[in-house]
Amino acid sequence: MLRIKVPATSANLGPGFDTLGLALACYNTFDVALSNELELTGIPCEFSGPDNLFAQAYAATRELIPAEKRPRQASVKAHFQADIPISRGLGSSAALLVGGAVAANELAGSPLSDDDIFQICTRFEGHPDNVAPAVFGGMTASFVAEDGVAITSQIPMSDQLYFTAFIPDFAVPTAQARAVMPRQLPVQDAVFSMSRAISLIAALGPGGLPAEPTQAAQRLRELTKDKIHQPYRQRLIPDWPELLKRVHQAGGALAVSGSGSTCLGISVGQPLGPQVDLAGLEANWRALDLPLHLGGPIVEDLAGENEAK
Numbered sequence: 497m498l499r500i501k502v503p504a505t506s507a508n509l510g511p512g513f514d515t516l517g518l519a520l521a522c523y524n525t526f527d528v529a530l531s532n533e534l535e536l537t538g539i540p541c542e543f544s545g546p547d548n549l550f551a552q553a554y555a556a557t558r559e560l561i562p563a564e565k566r567p568r569q570a571s572v573k574a575h576f577q578a579d580i581p582i583s584r585g586l587g588s589s590a591a592l593l594v595g596g597a598v599a600a601n602e603l604a605g606s607p608l609s610d611d612d613i614f615q616i617c618t619r620f621e622g623h624p625d626n627v628a629p630a631v632f633g634g635m636t637a638s639f640v641a642e643d644g645v646a647i648t649s650q651i652p653m654s655d656q657l658y659f660t661a662f663i664p665d666f667a668v669p670t671a672q673a674r675a676v677m678p679r680q681l682p683v684q685d686a687v688f689s690m691s692r693a694i695s696l697i698a699a700l701g702p703g704g705l706p707a708e709p710t711q712a713a714q715r716l717r718e719l720t721k722d723k724i725h726q727p728y729r730q731r732l733i734p735d736w737p738e739l740l741k742r743v744h745q746a747g748g749a750l751a752v753s754g755s756g757s758t759c760l761g762i763s764v765g766q767p768l769g770p771q772v773d774l775a776g777l778e779a780n781w782r783a784l785d786l787p788l789h790l791g792g793p794i795v796e797d798l799a800g801e802n803e804a805k
């Protein structure tokens with residue numbers, strides 16, 4: 497029996513639509529073993545059939561394993577402990593895909609590389625920005641080349657940064673949040689976001705922000721602005737203007753996390769969770785101060801012996 501822990505991810509970081517993402521220390525944990533039949537436990541029953549994303553990624557990854565290394569047992573039993581909230585913009589779908597792909601690979605003795613896992617899961621997810629940090633950890637910038645190959649780079653991060661997930665009690669499925677975006681954009685809106693995304697990458701690196709805390713917060717607020725997706729998605733989050741005001745008063749910046757509904761707070765020097773009052777908003781919100789997760793998914797052999805051997 498193997499235990500696989502895959503981190504939550506927060507994509508876009510404001511202006512880096514479908515490009516930037518980071519891994520956060522909140523996990524989906526999958527206890528997995530080879531089996532002749534698919535058996536998924538610990539999940540809401542509406543998500544437990546063969547179209548479950550974990551099961552789909554498992555099956556697709558297994559097919560890519562050379563026949564001589566493919567385990568004889570055709571399927572997997574997996575128990576989920578899913579701490580990543582579903583359809584809240586924290587990469588729950590990417591975590592399931594990566595969990596399934598890593599399970600298939602590990603139970604076959606790891607014939608595939610991390611990059612293979614990244615390619616398989618990106619094809620399912622349709623964009624690489626959650627899958628890359630879920631597979632490689634830290635903060636990543638990613639794109640899919642014209643030949644269909646996904647490419648990612650790790651971005652060095654300052655250790656002075658704090659990330660806070662403000663999570664509401666309502667879901668926004670990614671498909672819905674993509675549907676509210678316009679099909680075409682004015683060039684000046686694209687430039688608005690592109691210029692901030694590039695400067696944001698530099699700003700989040702070691703020594704990338706002004707040393708004076710008020711100026712650092714001001715710079716982060718400017719660099720997390722966006723005109724590609726946030727203006728449209730903020731309308732799906734009725735508390736956005738008030739939450740933004742409170743986060744700014746607490747000295748932080750705020751971006752829609754992935755496609756929402758979670759909003760990601762970024763601050764320098766101290767976490768925002770204890771500083772931001774969440775009372776009196778329309779929705780019920782909770783704040784989770786989450787360290788960056790570095791490295792890939794965590795794999796532990798619970799039985800001391802991998803069944804594939």
Ligand SMILES: Nc1ncnc2c1ncn2[C@@H]1O[C@H](COP(=O)(O)OP(=O)(O)O)[C@@H](O)[C@H]1O
Nearest residue numbers: 539543578582583584585586587588589669670
């Ligand atoms: N714990 C889980 N168990 C089963 N399916 C899940 C789980 N978490 C996520 N999913 C799948 O992922 C979908 C949510 O994906 P999406 O709307 O992109 O949200 P997110 O922003 O959380 O990735 C769900 O509809 C379901 O199919």
Ligand SMILES: N[C@@H](CCOP(=O)(O)O)C(=O)O
Nearest residue numbers: 507514585586587670754755
């Ligand atoms: N770039 C995607 C990211 C979706 O992230 P999720 O965590 O909401 O699945 C988008 O903005 O649609």
